[in-house]
Amino acid sequence: MVPVKYVLLIYSNPESWASLSAEQRDGLSRAHEDLTRELVEQGLLVSAAGLxxxxxxxxxxxxxxxxxxxxxxxxxxxxxxxGFYLVECDDIDQAIGYAARMPDAKYVAVEVRPVMDTSGLEM
Structure with a gap:
């Protein structure tokens, strides 16, 4: 099976962020660090960044x-x-599994979208 790149788009809003305690914000950061470390160890992380x-x-x-x-x-x-993660997964279900583990999914949303290759035939 050929891995496909998926972008995991993290959404937020000022109201949900303001409603979090300092402890919850620290928990979000730690959860992202743990997930990033796991994705790197498994060779699935292509790139990630907060905006x-x-x-x-x-x-x-x-x-x-x-x-x-x-x-x-x-x-x-x-x-x-x-922010976003760019991951390389076997299928969309694997990408959805990682998106569901992102702490942001509990507060707003994480969108999973396949990344088009240069042929553009996915559209």
């Missing part, structure tokens, strides 16, 4: 050859993309 606060982002669009930049994320939603 800066959405207020630091810029949205860029080009219309009629004019570039426009606006502050913040494009989507008008409470939730924002907080």
């Amino acid at each position: 800066a606060d959405p207020i630091t982002s810029r949205t860029v669009s080009v219309r009629d050859d004019t570039t426009t930049t606006t502050d913040g994320p494009y989507a008008e939603a409470k939730e924002h993309l907080a």
Whole structure:
């Protein structure tokens, strides 16, 4: 079986984060460290990163050859993309299993999405 890359997108929102105690936040960090260590040991982790606060982002669009930049994320939603793991798994069920173990899944959501290879035939 050929492994497939999946991106595990971690969503958060200011309200859910603010509602956590310092102990719960520390628990989230430790859980991510443990999961990252396991994925590295199993050779499944390709990359992982937390993202800066959405207020630091810029949205860029080009219309009629004019570039426009606006502050913040494009989507008008409470939730924002907080980080990601890029893993190489045998199938989507394995990727879902890791997403379910992420502590963030208990508070907001973790999205599992296959990464297209260069052929783009997955769409």
